[in-house]
Amino acid sequence: MTSAYDFAATGIDGNTVDLSEYRGSPLLIVNTASQCGFTPQYRGLEDLHRDYADKGLHVLGFPCDQFGHQEPGDEEEIKNFCSLTYDVSFPMFAKVNVNGPDAHPLFVWLRDQKSGVLGGRIKWNFTKFLIGRDGSVVARFAPTTKPEKLAGPIQEQL
Numbered sequence: 001m002t003s004a005y006d007f008a009a010t011g012i013d014g015n016t017v018d019l020s021e022y023r024g025s026p027l028l029i030v031n032t033a034s035q036c037g038f039t040p041q042y043r044g045l046e047d048l049h050r051d052y053a054d055k056g057l058h059v060l061g062f063p064c065d066q067f068g069h070q071e072p073g074d075e076e077e078i079k080n081f082c083s084l085t086y087d088v089s090f091p092m093f094a095k096v097n098v099n100g101p102d103a104h105p106l107f108v109w110l111r112d113q114k115s116g117v118l119g120g121r122i123k124w125n126f127t128k129f130l131i132g133r134d135g136s137v138v139a140r141f142a143p144t145t146k147p148e149k150l151a152g153p154i155q156e157q158l
Contacts, residue, residue: 003135004029007106009062010094012079017093019106025056026138026157027131028150029110031098031122032061033070034081038126042086044147048154049090055158056133059090062107064098067124071095098122114140132157 005023008016019027030045042061049059063078065071073081075094082088096104098111099121110129111120114137128141130153139153 004106004109004131004137005135007109009096009104009106012063012075012092012094014075014094017091022058023135024133025058026133026154027129028057028059028154029106029129029131030059030061031064031096031107031125031127032092033064033067033125034073034078036067036070036125038124038143039070041126041147042082042088046086046088046090048147048150051151052154052158053090057154057158061088061090061092062098062104063092063095064125065095066097066099070125098127110137110140113137130154130157 004027005020008018011017028048033039045059063071079092082092096107098104098107111122114129124143126143128145129137130139132138138157141150
């Protein structure tokens with residue numbers, strides 16, 4: 001795989017989403033969790049989505065339960081939580097693994113493209129990957145990086 005647009009994933013409603021649907025648009029791909037200290041970042045991610053969607057940005061949320069069992073719910077519970085608590089309107093996907101032998105291929109590729117503090121592993125929930133219009137990984141941001149700090153790098157991709 002040479003581009004983020006070469007992957008597919010299961011949407012939170014169970015339908016297969018081909019990321020080629022987003023070809024030519026920058027993406028912010030985030031592994032999320034509903035019971036994490038970083039969960040309030042959903043608000044900032046939604047703000048980025050609302051501020052930049054009309055310019056082409058797509059925020060994509062991928063729930064993950066690999067870090068401290070902080071995403072215990074099923075897809076319906078996750079969807080309801082995100083909608084009711086943070087008014088999330090950006091696309092959410094079914095739960096995935098981001099590390100280990102069962103990691104989703106998208107996250108294997110993302111990790112290979114931009115390693116982090118732990119090398120080829122994702123450290124925690126709310127690790128963010130910024131994808132350029134050409135589908136390449138432009139930057140990786142730590143869970144501690146608040147979404148509002150991403151406005152500049154995102155604007156450079158728009």
